[in-house]
Amino acid sequence: MKELLPLKQVMGFAFSMILTFIAVTVYFSNMSFATGMTVLLVTAFLQAGLQLVVFMHASETEDKGAIYTNIYYALAIALVTVFGTLLCMIWGYI
């Protein structure tokens, strides 16, 4: 039975659908821009993480360490770039 119903993937699929649904509600409800953006960002990153782990098998091979190092490194650089840019161009700009 387990071969016929891979529970992890099915759960992942369901969760992914729920995340998509939450994201879509932003369009149809009257949220403020800030709330809507927060919902979108949170669901987007959860969705990306879910896809990587469940459907792109990030943690299922012996390369696991390398893959996660790579992801964390990329994430760190992306965050530094985004927030550094905001700091220079908007928050810290006189």
Add this chain to the structure above:
Amino acid sequence: MEFFERFAIPHPSPAIYASMVAIGLTVIAIVAGLTYFKKWGYLWREWLTTVDHKHIGIMYLISALLMLFRGGADAIMIRAQLAVPDNKLLDAQHYNEVFTTHGTVMIIFMAMPFIMAFMNYIVPLQIGARDVAFPRLNALSFWLFFMGAMLINISFVIGGSPDAGWTSYFPLANNEFSESVGTNYYMFALQISGLGTLMTGINMITTILKMRAPGMTLMKMPIFTWSALVTNIIIVFAFPVLTVALIMGTMDRLFATNFFTSTNGGIDMLWANFFWIWGHPEVYILVLPAFGIYSEIISTFSGRNLYGYKSMVGSMLIISFLSFLVWTHHFFTMGQGALTNSIFSITTMAIAVPTGVKIFNWLFTLWRGKIVITTAMLYSLLFIPIFTIGGVTGVMLGMSAADYQYHNTMFLVAHFHMVIIPGVVFGMLAGLHYYWPKMFGFILDEKIGKWTAWIISMSTLLAFMPMFFSGLDGQARRMYTYSESTGFGIWNMISFIGAIGLAIGFVLIVYNIYYSTRYASRDISSDPWDARSLEWATHSPVPEYNFAIVPHVTSTDALWDSKYNNHVLFPGKYEKIHMPNNSGIPFILSCIFFAWGFSFVFGMWIPAIITTIGIFICLGHRSLEKDYGRYISVKEIEETETKLRGV
């Protein structure tokens, strides 16, 4: 006729017309020469279609040397113009074009291929591999770079050179202030060669992670391979930023978008921000492979293992991350507050720490070593003090409060030349002398080489030290003239003399290559320097399969162990070797890319569409093609090995 008017140069001068004639004659001479000596077939089989990492490395090397002279000619023009006050040699527009081309060519089309040359040639040999992971992608990388270089090089005779500085800051670089197609050339040339670089990054990382010889764990890799790995990691993370920024800039110029405009919601400073998010890591992309080469050379010619191998690796990894945290120090004066600037000041100074660790490791490697002064070693030793001058002035510039004084002056120009010339150029020249016997089977003349090293290093000091003083006195960079009353005349005259000295030095290098090709002994061993790592364990010149038997490794100095510690490097016997086939597609695809870029530069949409389709046809061809490579039989290996051993 109206159609062709767009190709006219907006700002002609006799020098440009002379260059047109010279380019025409050179092309005719090359075509005639190839036909006369019946070398077209040889060129196509051995070079244009090659996927061999060694041939590609050599092509990178030749391109880098050619571009060195292109950029060098621009440098001489800049220094000649500034040599005396109120000089009329170049006018303002021409001067702008010259310094823009100088910067762009030297960084993107000289320094980059130089490091690519050594990474391509040396890394697979050092890790005991037969080629890189994706040989055909490697060929594509080279040809994309080459076509990008050609695109920027024809700009000054067709349509006009870029003239907004090598940083091409918006809003100066937008259509309103840069009317000629020059900046389009800049955008497309960098885009095309940048794609090539990104592919190399992926290729090299895969090669180093997946194709190491048995027994070579990550911490047993030679230090140059480590530096190549870290460099390519930076490439993969930094170059996409340039790609995106260039696309946005191109859209602004060609399709009237408003990313970097000052009105309509655009933000012009964002270009500078993106440019340096790529640009600062780029500095480390250039300098880390040079550091790797220095490490190899210093340990070889000190006759001992590298001091602090682990701290070398660690400091490179720290540099790779810190290099992404400092970009704002390139525009401290753009209007950020004190807090923002202080944050980036601190990260900037932090980067001096791992760099300092590396300097001390080299000094400790020299300590009590049996030092042999060869040309390569001489460059490495001259590098340390001169680079330190550049590094210390960099820390001065890194203090944001003080930077308001130095910003945009010749002090800055002096600083980055004092970093890049010893850091990158000396490293590449050292590598050239060190690896020349591996590449071509003879040693470059040591006497001429040492003379050249001294001339180049002393001329560097002569050319750039005066700029520190004139910069502190207030001479701004990129000013095409100055009045006599400023008193900058004497400093600039000294700089000019230094520039002439550098030119003489670089001509001597070419003379040395010519002289050694004619007179140097071919009867040298495959390990002429008594070196330590695997690239010296195979024959010189290297057979196409690199190693007849895959080497087994137990330490960082595998060859040294096999020479002096009874380590068996090549266990087992010959087996047939699987090699990739040559392919003309990378060259053809890149030629189409050249036409594609050229069409976009001039906004010629029909050729742009046709070439885009051509690009996709080439990609499709690769997807559908069945190519299983070929095998070199044991008999063939035996014959080659016997021949190369000279028995």
